[in-house]
Amino acid sequence: MPPPLKGPDHSKPLRSLREVVAFNVRVFRVEKGLSQERLGFAADLDRTFVSQVERATVNVSVDNIEKLAESLEVDPSLLLVRPVPIDASPG
Template sequence: MDARTIIGWNLRRLRVERGLSQERLALATGIDRAYVGRVERGSENVTIATLEAMATSLSVPVATLLIEPEADAPKPVPLRAGRKQGP
């Protein structure tokens, strides 16, 4: 797995675990939502500054975004579409 794919994999996994949409992560990070999507698909070369901003928004160390997933790890699933239900 190449570095861009690993970063995209981890970004999506962490974002979904936290219940964040791409748009919410983009707003928190100060980047464009479409850029977040391209990073998750592994089609964007991200800078260290952008990695740091995304990691900060996700409350993880930057190194977490660079950890290669296990070969048999299930692909991160997308968030369910639609608005979240209120409490």
């Protein structure tokens, strides 16, 4: 049995839109229970490219954002939305 999928680090600040896309792709991928390999196959992209997207080391094109979003079954615009920070302090 494979290890559980690890979601993104919510404590890391997202400084660029590239980092926002990376964070969101990983969130949606983990929510769907997909490995990077399975997402890459579904999107017709290489697993290593998916890894680079999730690490924000590659400038992903609009066409590839669309492919990833379709494979994740989300609207492409959701990959560009900056997530609301999780507040660790109580009420």
